[in-house]
Amino acid sequence: MKIGFLNIKDNTFLTEIGEIWRFTMRFFREINKPKQEYEEFVHQCFWIGYKTLTLVGITAFIMGLVLTIQSRPTLVEFGAESLLPAMVSVSLIREIAPVITALICAGKIGSGIGAELGSMRVTEQIDAMEVSGTNPFKYLVVTRVMAATLMVPVLSSMANAIALYGGYLGVNIRGQVSWHLYWFQVFDALSFGDIIPAIIKTFFFGFAIGIIGCFKGYYSKKGTEGVGRSATTAVIVASLLVFIIDLIAVQITDLLGLT
Incomplete structure (x- = not known):
């Protein structure tokens, strides 16, 4: 079936x-074995972080702007327009920005890692590394998974800031809120119970994206067709895992009374 x-x-x-x-x-x-591949790790951090920042930043800005514009009419209807910055900040920080950032990373990073390692597998480059005495798993997999685990939270934090700035512009399209008042309302609505769980779960998002992308690429089969299948399934499985991890994180947060 x-x-x-x-x-x-x-x-x-x-x-x-x-x-x-x-x-x-x-x-x-x-990861605990000696001879850490620091140079390759830094290179992967650059590729995963810097090369993805533009896409994440544009998406986050539009997300904050659109969320603010779409939420205003409902709050105006109830006479609660002044609560708009607080509502937008809590929504973005706790859920929307981390999940959307992780999905973007799953699409770009997961597919990229899957295609890259898949190409190396079908062209026998990984086999050549094994024959030459190099540990391909340490060099190819560990560095990429660690870089993804580190950089997805960084990208998510930047997305939070950019999305909130987009929200500031959205608030002032049909209203008049000063820069200081907006940020005061934003931070007044947030607590450590909103920020810390949101940051922690992005580490798990990054780890899941990295491990799935590497797994699909490292064991790619059937030539160039297998490379395409590895990249595609890496995106699908990583995106699904992001939602599952987010669901688990929300349940744990609720049990701990942090909601």
Whole structure:
């Protein structure tokens, strides 16, 4: 039986979950081994972070602007227009900005890693590294997963700031709110219970995106067709994991009384 991108036949789906788990456990074993690839790690941070910042920034700005404009009529109807900066800030910081940023990263970073490692697999570059005595898992996988885990929270934090600035412009399209008053209302509405859980879950988003992209690319098969399939499935699975992690994070936050 086939459901979307999941081919549930002869326990194939469960087998792949087990392989992803083994791949993740191997990552934690390899990360503690000596000879850290710092140069490659910095290069991946640049590629993942700087090269994605423009896309994330534009999306975050539009997101903050549109959310503010769309929310105004409802608040005006209830006579609560003054609450607009507070509502926008809580919505962006707690949920919208982190999740949208993670989905953008899943599309760009996940597919990029999957295609890159997939190409290296089908052209036997990874096999050549193994024969030459180099640890390809340490060089290719560990560095990319660590870079994604670090840079997605950084991108999410920048997206928060840019989205809030977009919200400021949105508030002033049909109103008149000073710069100082806007930011006072924004930070007055926020608490550590809003900010800290939102930042913590972005580390898990980044890890999931990196590990899935590397897994799909590292074990790519069937030539160039397999490379395309690896990139596509990396995006789909990573995006699905982002929503699952977000759901779990919301439940944990609620149980801890941080909502």
